[in-house]
Amino acid sequence: MEPIPESTQADQLYGPFVFENADLLERLTTLGDRVRGISPDCVGLSLSLREHGEATFTVVASGADVALFDAFQYVEGGPCVDSVSTGTVIAHHGDDPLSEESWTSFAAAISAAGIASTLSLPLVNHGEVTGGFNLYGATSTTFDDRHDTIAEVLGAWAEGAVTNADLSFTSRDAARRAPQVLREATRMSLAAALVAQDQELTVAQAEEKLRMAAVHAGVALPSLVDGVIDVLS
Amino acid sequence: MKIRVALVNDDEVVVRGLDAMLRNYHDAIEVTQLDAGVPVTVPVDVALYDTFAVAQGHGDSVRRLIVNPLVKQVAVYTWNFQPWLTRESLALGVRGYLSKSLPADKIVAALREVHAGQIVVSPSVGRSALVGGDWPGREEGLTAREAEVISLISMGLSNQEIAERTVLSLNSIKSYIRSAYRKIEVDSRSKAVLWGLAHGMSVDKARMPSSAWPD
Numbered sequence: 001m002e003p004i005p006e007s008t009q010a011d012q013l014y015g016p017f018v019f020e021n022a023d024l025l026e027r028l029t030t031l032g033d034r035v036r037g038i039s040p041d042c043v044g045l046s047l048s049l050r051e052h053g054e055a056t057f058t059v060v061a062s063g064a065d066v067a068l069f070d071a072f073q074y075v076e077g078g079p080c081v082d083s084v085s086t087g088t089v090i091a092h093h094g095d096d097p098l099s100e101e102s103w104t105s106f107a108a109a110i111s112a113a114g115i116a117s118t119l120s121l122p123l124v125n126h127g128e129v130t131g132g133f134n135l136y137g138a139t140s141t142t143f144d145d146r147h148d149t150i151a152e153v154l155g156a157w158a159e160g161a162v163t164n165a166d167l168s169f170t171s172r173d174a175a176r177r178a179p180q181v182l183r184e185a186t187r188m189s190l191a192a193a194l195v196a197q198d199q200e201l202t203v204a205q206a207e208e209k210l211r212m213a214a215v216h217a218g219v220a221l222p223s224l225v226d227g228v229i230d231v232l233s
Numbered sequence: 234m235k236i237r238v239a240l241v242n243d244d245e246v247v248v249r250g251l252d253a254m255l256r257n258y259h260d261a262i263e264v265t266q267l268d269a270g271v272p273v274t275v276p277v278d279v280a281l282y283d284t285f286a287v288a289q290g291h292g293d294s295v296r297r298l299i300v301n302p303l304v305k306q307v308a309v310y311t312w313n314f315q316p317w318l319t320r321e322s323l324a325l326g327v328r329g330y331l332s333k334s335l336p337a338d339k340i341v342a343a344l345r346e347v348h349a350g351q352i353v354v355s356p357s358v359g360r361s362a363l364v365g366g367d368w369p370g371r372e373e374g375l376t377a378r379e380a381e382v383i384s385l386i387s388m389g390l391s392n393q394e395i396a397e398r399t400v401l402s403l404n405s406i407k408s409y410i411r412s413a414y415r416k417i418e419v420d421s422r423s424k425a426v427l428w429g430l431a432h433g434m435s436v437d438k439a440r441m442p443s444s445a446w447p448d
Contacts, residue, residue, distance in 0.1 A: 012392060012393070012403055012407075013391045013392050013393055014391060014392065014422055015392070015407055015410075016407050016410060016411050016414075017421070018414065018420040018421070051420070051421050052421055052422070052423075053423070182422070183391065185422070185423055186386070186389055186422050186423060186426060187389045188423075189422075189423035189424075189426040189427055190387070190388070190389045190426050190430070193426060193427050193430045193431075194430070197430070203427060229389065233388075
């Protein structure tokens with residue numbers, strides 16, 4: 001497997017990133033290859049991490065697949081992206097008829113493009129979701145009976161597995177935004193640290209204060225962050 | 234009498250930052266030339282040569298200033314207090330070797346002393362605000378270049394922006410980041426920002442992207 005261009009760009013602009021004591025993209029590529037050893041029809045693997053501002057990184061099977069995926073229509077959300085955002089393990093979409101219906105319609109819409117199954121696996125550390133993997137299969141049975149094995153390879157939480165919930169490959173859309181997400185995460189850390197120094201708060205308190213202030217003021221958080229940096233630096 | 238000062242650096246944004254620092258002391262200091270990479274061409278009392286984490290000697294640049302008949306005195310403004318480099322600079326004829334940890338009022342005081350003909354070297358104890366001494370992070374094992382990169386990260390810059398300011402390749406920047414992360418025990422850019430700010434790598438508007446500068 002190989003990183004999509006935006007993941008490479010994110011690494012160039014804001015990397016290197018550390019994942020499991022290794023370079024994140026190298027590790028993700030290796031994991032993708034190992035998953036293909038278990039499920040040869042796996043054509044894509046995404047990793048979202050809270051540590052890096054919920055940035056998403058994606059590797060895909062080949063250049064041909066990249067071109068194929070580019071043709072997809074994307075929708076917001078997706079189980080692992082959602083669970084990373086909320087910090088909780090969410091229920092299977094299969095338990096929700098409406099969601100199931102929704103995903104089925106997406107499945108029908110994009111099946112011709114090549115993604116026939118997905119597997120989403122949360123990363124859990126001390127009871128908290130720290131990230132999540134999304135895997136994409138070219139056939140409907142790509143991941144059948146392999147959840148536990150794949151979860152073990154990825155170091156993910158097998159019991160939290162969700163199937164066919166991201167057939168539209170939304171995680172790749174998130175991965176495309178990674179450079180911007182990482183820039184904003186870095187700027188947020190800087191602004192929060194400056195506010196913390198200025199108002200004798202913890203950095204976490206300062207960050208929460210910035211988020212609340214943006215909501216109350218009705219301004220975009222990145223704009224507020226840039227303004228705070230300009231004023232306090 | 235005002236002291237006429239030329240700010241000398243090959244990086245325009247650094248010069249602009251120094252100029253901003255001294256602007257509140259316009260009664261004592263007159264910045265007569267913002268000199269980004271071109272020779273001093275007007276008479277000045279002190280040329281303040283700004284260098285950022287220059288690991289090697291900066292003799293050639295300093296020597297050109299010292300022999301310039303328009304420059305009365307030369308002071309170096311630096312993080313780099315390696316004894317040999319300080320000695321070398323003073324031997325060349327530099328009258329001031331000033332730490333970048335100095336606040337603006339101390340810089341002004343030092344410039345006055347240099348202008349009066351005294352030799353001023355920022356004392357080690359005066360750099361106690363810096364964790365590690367000669368540059369932020371030195372005590373944690375950061376090289377001057379690693380410290381420079383972390384300080385630029387602490388200003389919110391991307392690797393591309395850091396590469397443009399340091400004239401290093403992206404791969405070199407990433408290599409410095411990787412080794413610095415290991416030394417300061419962080420695993421993300423956000424943590425590096427917090428570490429940098431907590432260790433005296435204060436935000437320098439002069440190194441912010443130009444789009445962030447006020448008009």
